[in-house]
Amino acid sequence: xxxxxxxxxxxxSRRAMTPISGDFGGGLRSMSSWWKSVEPAPKDxxxxxxxxxxxxxxxxxxxxxxxxxxxDNGKPVVLDCVREAERRLAGSTFMEYLPMGGSAKMVDLTLxxxxxxxxxxxxxxxxxxxxxxxxxxxxxxxxDFQKRFCPGSQIYIPVPTWSNHHNIWRDAEVPQKTYHYYxxxxxxxxxxxxxxxxxxxxxxSFFLLHACAHNPTGVDPTEEQWRxxxxxxxxxxxxxxxxxxxxxxxxxxPARDAKSIRIFLEDGHxxxxxxxxxxxxxxxGQRVGCLSVLxxxxxxxxxxxxxxxxxxxxxxxxxPLHGAQLVSTIxxxxxxxxxxxxxxxxxxxxxxGMRTTLRESLEKLGSPLSWEHVTKQIGMFCYxxxxxxxxxxxxxxxxxxxxxxxxxxxxxxxxGNVGYxxxxxxxxxxxx
Amino acid sequence: xxxxEFSSSSSSSSSSPSDRRIGALLRHLTAATDSDNLSSVYAxxxxxxxxxxxFAHLVQAPEDxxxxxxxxxxxxxxxxxxxxxxxxxxxEEGKPLVLNVVRxxxxxxxxxxxxxxxxLPIVGLVEFNKLSAxxxxxxxxxxxxxxxxxxxxxxxxxxxxxxxxEFLAKHxxxxxxYITQPTWGNHPxxxxxxxxxxxxxxxxxxxxxxxNFQGLIEDLGAAxxxSIVLLHACAHNPTGVDPTIQQWExxxxxxxxxxLxxxxxxxxxxxxxxxLDTDAxxxxxxxxxxGxxxxxxxxxxxxxxxGERVGALxxxxxxxxxxxxxxSQLKLVIRPMYSSPPIHGASIVAVILRDRNxxxxxxxxxxxxxxxxxSMRKQLxxxxxxxxxPGDWSHIIKQIGMFTFxxxxxxQxxxxxxxxxxxxxxxxxxxxxxxxxKTVPHLADAxxxxxTKAV
Numbered sequence: 001x002x003x004x005x006x007x008x009x010x011x012x013s014r015r016a017m018t019p020i021s022g023d024f025g026g027g028l029r030s031m032s033s034w035w036k037s038v039e040p041a042p043k044d045x046x047x048x049x050x051x052x053x054x055x056x057x058x059x060x061x062x063x064x065x066x067x068x069x070x071x072d073n074g075k076p077v078v079l080d081c082v083r084e085a086e087r088r089l090a091g092s093t094f095m096e097y098l099p100m101g102g103s104a105k106m107v108d109l110t111l112x113x114x115x116x117x118x119x120x121x122x123x124x125x126x127x128x129x130x131x132x133x134x135x136x137x138x139x140x141x142x143x144d145f146q147k148r149f150c151p152g153s154q155i156y157i158p159v160p161t162w163s164n165h166h167n168i169w170r171d172a173e174v175p176q177k178t179y180h181y182y183x184x185x186x187x188x189x190x191x192x193x194x195x196x197x198x199x200x201x202x203x204x205s206f207f208l209l210h211a212c213a214h215n216p217t218g219v220d221p222t223e224e225q226w227r228x229x230x231x232x233x234x235x236x237x238x239x240x241x242x243x244x245x246x247x248x249x250x251x252x253x254p255a256r257d258a259k260s261i262r263i264f265l266e267d268g269h270x271x272x273x274x275x276x277x278x279x280x281x282x283x284x285g286q287r288v289g290c291l292s293v294l295x296x297x298x299x300x301x302x303x304x305x306x307x308x309x310x311x312x313x314x315x316x317x318x319x320p321l322h323g324a325q326l327v328s329t330i331x332x333x334x335x336x337x338x339x340x341x342x343x344x345x346x347x348x349x350x351x352x353g354m355r356t357t358l359r360e361s362l363e364k365l366g367s368p369l370s371w372e373h374v375t376k377q378i379g380m381f382c383y384x385x386x387x388x389x390x391x392x393x394x395x396x397x398x399x400x401x402x403x404x405x406x407x408x409x410x411x412x413x414x415x416g417n418v419g420y421x422x423x424x425x426x427x428x429x430x431x432x
Numbered sequence: 433x434x435x436x437e438f439s440s441s442s443s444s445s446s447s448s449p450s451d452r453r454i455g456a457l458l459r460h461l462t463a464a465t466d467s468d469n470l471s472s473v474y475a476x477x478x479x480x481x482x483x484x485x486x487f488a489h490l491v492q493a494p495e496d497x498x499x500x501x502x503x504x505x506x507x508x509x510x511x512x513x514x515x516x517x518x519x520x521x522x523x524e525e526g527k528p529l530v531l532n533v534v535r536x537x538x539x540x541x542x543x544x545x546x547x548x549x550x551x552l553p554i555v556g557l558v559e560f561n562k563l564s565a566x567x568x569x570x571x572x573x574x575x576x577x578x579x580x581x582x583x584x585x586x587x588x589x590x591x592x593x594x595x596x597x598e599f600l601a602k603h604x605x606x607x608x609x610y611i612t613q614p615t616w617g618n619h620p621x622x623x624x625x626x627x628x629x630x631x632x633x634x635x636x637x638x639x640x641x642x643x644n645f646q647g648l649i650e651d652l653g654a655a656x657x658x659s660i661v662l663l664h665a666c667a668h669n670p671t672g673v674d675p676t677i678q679q680w681e682x683x684x685x686x687x688x689x690x691x692l693x694x695x696x697x698x699x700x701x702x703x704x705x706x707x708l709d710t711d712a713x714x715x716x717x718x719x720x721x722x723g724x725x726x727x728x729x730x731x732x733x734x735x736x737x738x739g740e741r742v743g744a745l746x747x748x749x750x751x752x753x754x755x756x757x758x759x760s761q762l763k764l765v766i767r768p769m770y771s772s773p774p775i776h777g778a779s780i781v782a783v784i785l786r787d788r789n790x791x792x793x794x795x796x797x798x799x800x801x802x803x804x805x806x807s808m809r810k811q812l813x814x815x816x817x818x819x820x821x822p823g824d825w826s827h828i829i830k831q832i833g834m835f836t837f838x839x840x841x842x843x844q845x846x847x848x849x850x851x852x853x854x855x856x857x858x859x860x861x862x863x864x865x866x867x868x869x870k871t872v873p874h875l876a877d878a879x880x881x882x883x884t885k886a887v
Binding site: 035144239278287318 | 485487490492493496499518530535547548549550552587588590591594603618621724738739740741749750751756760761763764767772775776777
């Protein structure tokens with residue numbers, strides 16, 4: 001444990017004290033810093049893991065921390081459809097500001113993915129939508145929007161969730177409540193407790209839902225359960241905000257992964273959606289996403305969009321161009337889009353394959369525990385059930401890096417390291 | 433109660449899926465506490481299909497005063513229309529410009545097949561951050577040598593100001609920021625949303641169309657000690673009026689004596705005078721005295737990277753230890769806003785700044801842009817003189833940077849838009865970058881018209 005902390009701290013400590021020198025004039029030498037009382041902030045629990053991993057010199061080290069896809073050689077991947085799109089964009093003469101709402105073309109294509117190619121809502125122009133800084137940016141703008149226009153409202157967030165969700169709504173100053181989601185005993189969904197919480201929330205509450213491939217647990221409601229949730233939401237007039245960061249990545253089929261959203265749309269909910277291309281197009285660093293809010297009619301959609309833009313303007317004025325151009329180039333060309341769909345399926349299939357291999361490896365090692373959840377859970381992450389202490393042992397003894405909640409990024413598992421990983425997990429859990 | 437209980441009680445094959453669902457829902461609701469009431473089962477009037485949106489009360493927001501100008505311009509079918517609204521550079525042919533060095537940098541990036549586009553760290557591209565700090569503070573800056581500067585990549589100038597503002601609202605002891613009167617329209621919104629209280633200090637003198645230095649000194653002198661002061665590093669937006677170096681020195685002394693925190697907005701380094709070092713001088717004066725400050729940098733104009741949203745926030749601190757802590761807290765501001773900044777634009781900038789040849793080529797392209805703008809100023813001034821337009825128009829050549837604060841009032845601006853199809857913000861600010869030798873006469877005619885009519 002001490003070693004794990006040391007490695008983490010080594011990544012954190014960066015600067016030695018140096019004496020101040022130079023002529024200041026105006027009596028400034030005696031003034032101390034305005035920032036004296038600024039405390040060092042804790043490391044981000046997710047991104048700090050990769051920092052620690054990078055600082056580790058061990059040749060055996062394995063990073064199953066941050067959710068970025070790796071191929072079977074453990075290498076990051078730039079999709080072929082993206083490379084081709086880059087090639088086509090090279091030499092572009094356009095580098096001007098996008099409108100505040102971003103690329104209209106990119107937004108249009110993105111809405112089709114979530115709402116369906118033939119969505120009546122798109123045809124009727126009922127969706128207020130803007131390009132955002134990936135999923136984080138979409139969630140943050142929605143939170144700010146919620147604060148401004150439904151000031152008394154709270155947001156219900158599942159337990160557990162992506163840790164940054166809490167930061168986002170906190171910085172937007174929207175009070176948070178939680179609802180039951182993960183069932184530690186079954187390592188599955190605590191459906192009845194979830195429904196209780198939905199029922200007991202005041203009518204008209206705002207709920208954050210993971211559309212598919214729940215982060216960090218990988219536990220998704222079944223289609224039947226989604227339908228029941230939707231019905232209860234109707235009875236309670238709740239607002240459903242979907243964070244969809246893994247469309248296509250979960251099952252390999254984007255339409256299938258959007259099922260929860262389609263159910264809510266069929267049932268008549270006016271939902272909000274955050275979409276991200278970070279994982280499913282491998283555009284992580286480009287920060288491309290979309291926020292949409294389904295409205296009563298086209299007029300209202302115009303109003304809502306204008307207000308969303310008012311929140312984006314004092315944050316970054318208008319969103320970045322390059323990533324949006326990549327998305328548009330890919331999705332508007334049938335060949336490139338088809339290539340993309342193939343590549344998404346390859347990524348999803350590789351992860352599904354690794355789940356099977358990891359589970360079988362653990363079972364072969366004679367683990368006393370059940371590892372059924374490894375193949376039942378879906379998407380990039382596996383909620384292993386490992387305790388923080390066991391995670392620390394994995395890091396200090398085996399140089400395996402994951403977040404302390406026991407979340408394993410399956411994208412980081414390869415045929416090359418799955419045996420090592422299974423063995424290490426077995427070693428730290430066999431006496432459980 | 434587990435979900436298996438639902439499915440076992442709804443085994444009747446004669447009921448439809450939705451009946452079974454409602455049935456399951458009813459059982460779920462009624463099996464709860466005594467205080468539960470069946471009336472909660474029925475859909476409330478505001479729900480779902482028949483219900484309205486929770487956002488039904490929204491009204492449409494007004495157009496952004498600056499970006500709205502381009503929207504209106506785009507709608508105008510007139511062949512002589514002229515867009516002098518948003519500050520984006522145009523060539524003599526009226527075309528947007530992608531710099532040669534940017535093209536080269538992009539090509540380099542594309543040809544590098546080993547490049548991966550994963551998440552940047554929260555602070556952004558580290559090499560870009562270091563190079564940006566050097567660019568604005570000077571390669572020999574003592575603050576950089578002493579490791580006292582923390583720099584984070586942000587979304588252009590706007591993003592840098594917002595992140596800096598939020599950091600100040602969370603960690604600085606004074607929550608008031610003073611901004612110039614007038615200033616870029618987005619400044620007050622940025623800082624208000626960041627959580628600061630916004631006040632103004634006098635800056636522009638309409639009677640001279642120059643700096644109201646007396647008013648500036650009085651207002652900053654009267655500010656609560658410790659307050660934050662937003663300073664335009666060069667090429668003040670919208671007025672184009674900059675303090676002289678001597679005036680900057682007085683401002684610096686006054687601010688340091690009252691512990692006022694300088695927050696520089698540097699959106700035009702190199703664009704104003706044509707020299708990167710000259711345009712950074714006011715900032716470097718403040719840093720040279722050993723004190724602390726914030727600097728927001730934008731590469732939108734000086735590298736023509738507008739849409740890629742490239743910028744940096746630097747905070748100059750008293751010690752490297754403090755700088756480290758400040759950086760860690762900046763990350764907590766950024767993570768819940770957008771997690772990490774975009775990679776593309778920053779990568780282009782890094783390629784250019786790190787390569788001696790590309791850097792030199794950039795300085796030449798930058799000077800060419802600045803020179804063209806200066807030339808437009810001269811041409812417009814001459815054109816008005818040639819027409820005998822009444823009034824003193826010397827401010828056109830005295831002001832600096834992309835914009836000229838013409839002194840025209842909203843009614844005059846409106847007339848020029850309607851009759852001459854010339855688009856500018858209603859405060860009379862024109863973007864000199866949008867002019868060319870061909871269009872100067874049209875603009876001069878329009879100004880002449882409103883100056884001689886009772887508009």
